[in-house]
Amino acid sequence: MSQRILVIGAGFAGMWSALASARLLDQVGRTDVEITLVAPEPELHVRPRLYEQNPLGMKAPLQEIFKAVGVQFVQGKVQNIDVARQEVNVIGVGADTSHHTIRYDRLVLAAGSRLFCPPIAGLKEHAFNVDQIADAAVLETHLHSLAERPASVARNTVVVAGAGFTGIETAAEMPARLREVLGADEAVTVIMVERNAEVGPDLGPGPRPVIIEALTELGVTWKLGSGVAAVDATGVTLENGERIDAGTVIWTAGARASELTQQIPAERDNFGRLHVDRNLKVKGLDGVFATGDCAYAATDDDGNYAKMSCQHAMNLGRSAGHNVAADLLGEPSIPYSQPKYVTCLDLGPWGAVYTEGWEREVKLVGAEAKALKTKINTEWIYPPSADRAEALALADPRRIVVA
Template identity: 30%
Template structure:
């Protein structure tokens, strides 16, 4: 029986396992991740804003693997090395041999060499960082409430959040936090000014590269929520309570959330494979890592280009999902001795959440949507991905419980 090892339980790895399990081939899938859960990162803003619990933004990988069938296994381990000569994945706890390897290790937040940035900023790309930010944020709000009497006298007691980077992630979290704080203070009858959010982008505009319609709607929404927007200026230094810009401007802050781009997983540079400056593996049009016929890279850890245009396809959740499914089809064809039927992931558009039940989107650069309809559209798209996984996980949970109770 052939063995397929998938390193990474994010969107690419999970989508590969889900797709491949349907084919009922004479092959086993071993899914490895250092965390026991699949983190639904696009839902993190709802989690921070107390719309969701932790259980709403994670899916247990053990029960998911069990629910996918008897030939899918999950191992919780951190991969530290891959021996390509011996076709072996080596973790901190064990080693696994493979016939085919799928790298789906994702990405991490990129921190440029700005003094104090990494030390004094928070992120929301992982569940641990999101939970840490959420707890610290709520503690700060509580402290502000306890000092309500001071805010009439000391105007600098305003609670200040700075968001560095105005790409999709930065815009979404700035909007969601502004909306959440506005509703929170209004609901409890807090008389002070509440929260100040400043969004900073080094480019000349927010959402660089996005359609002008999306940019305009997002800009107007942010301004209506009271977000201060600074573009065309770089952050040059960060202190515990201040952010410094290149023109000498100083901005007071209680929290700095950094969303300034991504870089590939720390595993990729240790493998000795060809990669770009963002630590993303170079692949051919079939997602095979350069120099290997049995090693594939999908999702954010791979540089995925449109072979027809040569343009890089943006590393998004939808591309990770599609690349996982496409590689599952490729390996199925290889195992069945069939020629590879080339497919390429298609960027179908984007829908961005902009606080509360409001959003903006462009589908295939033609269909425009904003406001509540955009919010509903985004919810439906994500539920289409999330609900089937939840159903599979619950099935696996019931099966595991039967085993434990029977034992």
Template identity: 60%
Template sequence: MKQHILVIGAGFGGLWSALSAARLLDIHDRHDVDISLLAPQAELRIRPRFYEPDVHAMFAPLDALLDSVSVRFIKGTAERIDEQARIVGYRDEAGQPHELGYDRLVLATGSQLARPPVPGLEDHAFDVDQIESAVRLENHLKSLKDLPASDARNTVVIAGGGFTGIETATEMPARLRAALGDDQHIRVIIVDRGPKIAAALGDGIRPPIVEASEHLGIEWELNTSVSAVDADGVTLSDGRRIESRTLIWTVGFRASPLTEQLTSVRDGQGRLHVDQNLKIFGQDNIFAAGDVAYAATDDLGNFAAMSCQHAISLGRHAGNNVAADLLGVPPTAYRQPKYVTCLDLGAWGAVFTEGWDRQIKLLKHEAKELKSQINSIWIYPPAADRSTALAAADPMIPVA
């Protein structure tokens, strides 16, 4: 009877886990192990691009690629993990329950936007967390032209001044002008509880963010947060109100709730602590990749961020090591000492940094060209050719 590797999730971590496991099985000429990928869609959704327009096209089909490397795709949503029985319960697209057994499991179900109990948030806020919600925002922006001109119509508020908030905000002037026309007075406001612009990103990268904000007319409301939202405006925690028909929530991400079903240690964002081979502490047969893994990138105290930069490498290592564990061959310890940041800053350009202290290496047009390559080429899956796809899944390929 064949053994079974099950990967849950078709994001960056899950896809590259499946490809890397297939690679190691191919190297050892093993045909007695099946690999399955369980996910709601056979597509890699290019989440880092959801702040851009035309978001409905921000995905890459995976059927042909998975077929080329003999990975079986199972369409469904995982709901339950029984670590003792080695069973995953899921529902298919019709809502019918099913079960899958496994010998080894890779959990790569990603993260989701945190939604605190802010009054009006569920009914009136937008986000760019998933394709569906980003498309809803895009349709809303296009529909603004049908409303009478007003401060509320022409003002977009972004809650949160982290990576997602900044990239969403700096893209917004162009998107608003495309929807409303160049003659309209528009406002884009970032609301952030930090004491400085981009406080969470550090002093190294702050100057170009400040310059880009000034160039694009982005306003920052600091030392405050959104306390309530309604159809016509946003109330801040200091009592002030901003008239706006558009609030975009970008504050806080948490690992998939499936992590809570495992008897393992999690960090403050719900990520599972893993060893250097990405096996979850306290588990004999389960590995983690992508946003659900709290993994050390080096020996200096740095840990993988919730980003595709880390998810791709985590996936390559998790897939290699879950197959190695099953085959009884040496694993490859996860290490990713080089950390880079490439932050899109709209029409101003971009900024590219290296190191956890974010030392600036490229600015404006040069950084924008690099960002374009990353977003349109580098983070997309390989061609649906067996040798090409397996070669691309080598865990020793640097990702930076």
């Protein structure tokens, strides 16, 4: 009877986990182990690009790649994980209302993350976001509908809640997108709201002068030191009592690991990520690995931990996939290590800023950095072709994709 490696999730980490497991099975000539991946759709959603236009086009098919390397795809959504029984319960998606159980010998939880929405009055009812493709598509439809509304300051105003990575990239795009809809000469207002005292609080002081310069030239402004207290159909109220009338409010403030991590009886961090060892095995559990945004994983021996980012998810996936198969087969593991850290922040029509190291030393700015960002977003993060040899070669956990 064959054994099964079960991967939950078809994001960057899940896709590369499945391919890396297939790579090791191919190398050792094992055909008695089945790799099964469960996800709602056989496609990679390119979430790092959802602040851009045309979010419905930000997906890449995976079925042919999976067929080429021998990964079985199961369409559905995991509802329950039973670690003791080594099985998961899967429910259908869309019109499919079926329920079935999948047993596993080894599990890789790569279910990603979701936007964190605190209990702020009116947030879910009135705010937009760019967390998932469907969400970003709703925002795009809304932006195009603004042209049908009577001209007003509120109609022409966008509030972006959160001045972190996603908030900055989203805000930098908004002036041009609004003018494309409302007219090139229309006066538009884009305001970022951030509870912290600085723009880009998590990005540190290194790139901040570049970010400030770019946003200022783009016409983006910000209000610091007070978060959003309430959202309604006509704008936001800040915690300090200030009112901003706005026809569009976009929430970008933070993410949390998939709720499925709550079903794993193990330690989690403040973002819901499971504590894992250097092989990405969940600490205290046999046969369960976590990766991508579900894993609180050390990137090096200097105290740095992976961010909830595509940059780390791709290699976390390769490492988890290799090591879960190695654990099952008794083959040598390859501990996850990704000591080089880079940041490439899109700043809309102005350009971009590229930094290296955890201190984020600026290396490229403007058009030069934008060219790199475009290459990252349109080439480097996309899946390989459905060529078996190429896909398996690219799944090597020692392959680190950085600039």
